[in-house]
Amino acid sequence: MAERRMLLRLRSGTEELASEVWDEHGLRKCLNLTALNKHGRVYxxxxxxxxxxxxxxxxxxYIAEKKNESPNTSSGNVKDRSVYQEDWGEALSHRSVPVLCCVDLRSGCLSVPSGVPADVSPGQAVWSLDGESIxxxxWYHEPFRLGxxxxxxxxxxxxxxxxxxNCERLSEENVSVLSPRLSPDGSALVFLQGKVFGPHAQCLKLQMLDLKSxxxxxxxxxxxxxxxGGDTGGFSGVYESLPSSCWSEDSQRVVFSSAHKNWKDIFVVxxxxxxxxxxxNAQRVFGSWRLLTVHRDLMVVCCSSPNTPPTLRVGLLPPSGQNVSWKTLQSPLSTFDFSWTVMDVRPSPEEDNAKYTSLDFGAILVKPSSFTTKLPLVVFIHGGPHSQxxxxxxxxxxxxxxxxLAVLMVNxxxxxxFGQDSILSLIGQIGQQDVQDVQRAVQCALQSDTSLDPERMAVCGGSHGGFLSCHLIGQFPDMYRACAVRNPVVNAATLLGTSDIIDWRYSSVGLDFSYEKIxxxxxxxxxxxxxxITHAPKMRSALLLMLGGRDRRVSPHQGLELxxxxxxxxxxxxxxxxxEDGHSLSRVDSQTDCFVNTVLWLQEHL
Structure with a gap:
């Protein structure tokens, strides 16, 4: 049977949801899912x-919100519209009670399978090979949901x-699971598994379920x-979701992309x-390789570098031990006249972590290739803190x-x-180890590159990156002239009762979390x-704060406090x-406004 493509859309100006089935001959069927009245908004x-x-x-x-039942006034069982209904936090405020939805395209029937345990929210569903099970x-949502x-x-x-x-649990108890992916022959299913609580992002296991045994x-x-080094190119573990199609055609290998130190590469297991x-590509033509999909051993990847916008490339998965012949499908519109350098940084002996010793970290310095005077330096710090x-x-x-401007991006x-030890080393050390690392990276950049102007420096970042930016202008008030931050963590104590991830507020300072914690x-x-906030009296840098009024992760009152x-x-x-924006300030108008105002702020104060 020819492959089809399905499109789910909200018709302009209505709440009608339609599914369209296309094949090589055009539109074959259109189903009005709203008229079937089985569920709410599609996820x-x-x-x-x-x-x-x-x-x-x-x-x-597919996954949709459970149908909102109308009040039943005839029986006297009236639903109270004011009862609080939990959701899944930041950027998922309309995700409360997800349900599995199945459309039979031959009959046009839509069903919501029963049997899903009442204490879990289902998602990331895939069919079995025979189409008889899912x-x-x-995600367990009792006793209450966390972001x-x-x-x-x-x-x-x-x-x-x-x-x-009939429903059964296949994984072990008390773990975190994501990205189930079925092999083409239906013999095995791989998925990612991590630990519960602790760091909210972590190095994950890749597990395989043999469906026969x-x-x-x-x-x-x-x-x-x-x-x-070695054949792995420096493998550091799995840190991100698997693409929806990641198996080789013979069902013997799994392809994925993952971070390795300051790079991102594609790996096969x-x-x-x-x-x-x-x-x-071992020649490091690109700094980042991200796998989009694998189709009949054809890998489709997105490649980019700090001076090269994303480009689309393809390559056939070769037999083990052989190199891939990569072909560029879509060259970038242009490359930029930037130079970029990856820096490996090691803490000083007094800054080493006693429990996790001899860990290094990194940074990426990007600057114009040609310039006539010394360059102002902007220190750019990522959030998370467990991201890259x-x-x-x-x-x-x-x-x-x-x-x-020159920009130093610090990892x-x-x-x-950088491995799970690096992630764990920050637990209980926020505001100290991470601040020292950023400052160490800045000093290394200034020592190794005389084109940078130490008298004209600024720092910027969002969320935990904003937390570190504010720490830097407080702990090193004579070093940075300007600072621009988005939704920064300013006071972790006052944030505890307002964040959707209260577990991280405990873990970050080295305390265990439990749901009943007071x-x-x-x-x-x-x-x-x-x-x-404890360093506010020492802060002298010109500070630009950018806050999202609907931020559920870091309350905007954090920024207001500072x-x-x-x-x-x-x-x-x-x-x-x-x-109208949340934690990531991701609306196009917000992003534009933030960038323009940041540039003007830096130009004024540098």
Whole structure:
């Protein structure tokens, strides 16, 4: 049967949702899903959503919000509209009760399979090979929900349900699960597994479920220290979701992309030997390789570098041990006259972590290739804190460099891509180890590159990057002239009761979390001690604050707290308020406004 393509859309000006089935001859069928009245809004996020064809292409699987039942006034059982209904936090405020939805394209029938446990929210569903059962991830939402976006440490399970409503758990208890992917021959299913609580992003295991024996084995274990060289190209573990299609055609290998130190590469693991190899270009023509999909051994990847916008490339997965012949499908519109350098940085002996010794970290310095005077330096710090700046195209960095600034992107200890030990080393050390690392990277850059002007430096970042930026201008008040931050963590103690990830507020200062935890004076004191608000009296840099009014992760009142502390001391501070935006300030108008105002702020104060 010819492959089809399905499109789900909201018709302009209505709430009608339609599914369209296309093949090579054009539109074959259109179903009005709203008229079937089985569910609410269809999910399109990266956490729950899926769009999975059965192998026979007669059934389609997706995730939607459970139907909102109307009040039943005739029976007297009236639903109270004012009862609080939990959701899944930042950027998922419309995700409360997801349900599995199955469309039979032959009959036009839409069903919501029963049997999903009442204490889980289903998502990331895929069909079995025979189309008689469904594999999915279930996130446990009792006793209450914690924010899910950017968090791979939420208790969840790999589940299977048949069309009769019989459901079974396939993964072990008390773990985090994501990205189930069925092999083309239907013999095995791989998925990622992590620990619950602790760091909200982590190095993950790649697990394989043998569907005949129902046994689970580990294809790739947690990597504690980043590796250098060899056939793996320096493998450092798995840190991100698997693409929807990641298997080789013979069902023997799994392809994925993952961070390695300051880079991102594409790796292959063989299910028979458990060996991992790197298939990215070894010449480092590009700093970042991201796998989009694999179709009949054809790998489609997105490549970029700090001076080269994303380009589309393809390559056939070769036999083990052979190189890939990569072909460029879509060259970038242009490359930019930037130079970029990857820096390996090691803490000084007094800054070494006693529990996790001899860890290094990194940074990426991007600057104009030609200049006539010394360059102002902008220190750019990523949030998370467990995320990464790979050597890839970054529109903010590119814009600043194009305007004549040098940009240093720092991957302090705790960043992904450096092994699980690096991630764990930051627990209980925020506001100290990460601040020292950024400052160490800045000093290394100034020592190694005399084109940088130490008298004209600024710092910027968002979320935890904003937290570190504020720490730097407080702990090193004579070093930075200007600072621009988005939704910064300013006071971890006051943030505790307002954030959708209260578990991280405990873990970040080295305290265990449990759902019934009640704040103690000691815990609040530890959070306050690590917060940049304590350094506010010393801050003299010109500060630009950009806050999202609907931020569920870091309340905008955090930024307001620092704004008032600085205003009362006569400091130079400006606040931009985006009432309709959230933590990432991701709306196009917000991004534009933030960038333009940041550039103007830096030009004025540098």
């Amino acid at each position: 399109d996020d990266a956490h729950f959503s899926c769009l999975s064809w059965s192998r026979c292409e007669n059934k389609l699987l 594999f999915f991830v279930g 899910l976006k950017f968090c791979t440490n939420r208790r969840s399970a790999l589940l299977r349900i048949d069309l009769e409503g 129902k046994s689970i084995s580990t294809l790739i274990d947690v990597v504690h220290r980043a590796q250098d 063989d299910r028979r030997t458990r060996s991992v190899s790197c298939v990215s 700046f790979p050597a890839e195209w970054n529109i903010t960095t590119a814009g600043l460099v194009q305007l004549g 302090y200890r705790g960043s992904t891509g 704040p103690t004076a000691e815990a609040l004191a530890a959070m306050l001690e690590r917060s940049p 704004y008032r502390a600085l205003k009362s001391r006569g400091r130079t501070v400006r606040l931009l308020w985006f009432p």
